[in-house]
Amino acid sequence: MASFFVVEDHALTSLGIRGVLSEQPDFVCAGFASQKGEALQKLSVLSESKSLPEIVILDLFLGEESGIDLLKEINRQFPGIKVLIYSMFEKPGIVSLALENGAKGFVSKSTREEELITAVKMVLDGGNYVQHNLVPPLFTYRTMLDSFTKQEQNIFKLILERKNRSQIAAELNIASRSLENYLSRIYSKTGCKGHEELIKKFGE
Template identity: 60%
Template sequence: MGHEVSFFVVEDHTLTNRGIRELISERGRYSCCGYAFSKNECTEKLYELAKESRLPDILILDLFLGDESGLDILREVKANLPSVKVIVYSMFAKPGIVSLALEGDADGFVLKSAPESELFAAIEAILASDTYVQQTLVAPLFTYKSVFDGLTRQEQTVFKKLIERKSRSQITKELNIVERSLENYLSKIYQKTGCKNHEELIKKFGK
């Protein structure tokens, strides 16, 4: 595939954002059409690019942008700008997070600690309409799925929100449940996943 590939970077650390842009641009046929540090900035800039028919081919997306979730950006892009392919490029890749990203229709998932070649392999695979998940992240997904399938539907919903780093008050509000119900769900989730508390759950499935 010889034509120029445009990409957009969403990453809240200034140096890392710049580093990713430079790394990819150095490859010759990739050109950066924009970057953002937050969800609002990202969606604003992407809608501007859409008006000019200059949407990126690929969006390189960090998952945790300060207090914001990159998963919200992923869902919005996939719902409203479906031509944009999204690679999640994250420091955190426990199976719960990878699973949430794939459920949100991410086209690829690569760890920031992986060699550069892994990121480029993901970009090339995605341009060829494949989905790309870094190989080391695949096996833990199966173990995670068997744990996840052992939860009831509502427990699964609560569990996913916990993995996404939502606070208790956000969860009760979003699910329209009272604190006491949430406590019940949490104790069942801890029991079924073999975790003592919230911190252990995040460490095991979400970091």
């Protein structure tokens, strides 16, 4: 039996995921959570009893909290757990961000239940899975990203994580004026006018 854990802030969606996977003969639910702190606490308890799940099904945005931050923490604290992203956001920037931070797969909530099951099975078998129609835009996006400097890439990715200017400046230890100069170049290269347009174009 393969055990799974669901992190999803919408109760009905969480219940639906657990229901669909639990109907599979080889899957058993190890638990669920709706927020980052709750998820890490429950996984710690499971770790102590040596019953960690093999896979976490993770939503990318948990209310005001970032699923990317939780993804990083799961990989740091529980490196044996595989993480599959199940998100309503499917633009190439957010898919790439999840994969770069250790997700083994990415499936959109708009897809069929069968694809979620297929993705879970493939990831559990040691593979990677990205929903098929999300792959071509991902290659186009990464080609665009190659035209950015390293610092521009860092800033751009933090914007897609929904970090504001002060958070970006603090995390990268750069002055506000320098950040504005970087942002100006990013907007120019992407044809966007600001954070909101960048997120809408690449991160939703």
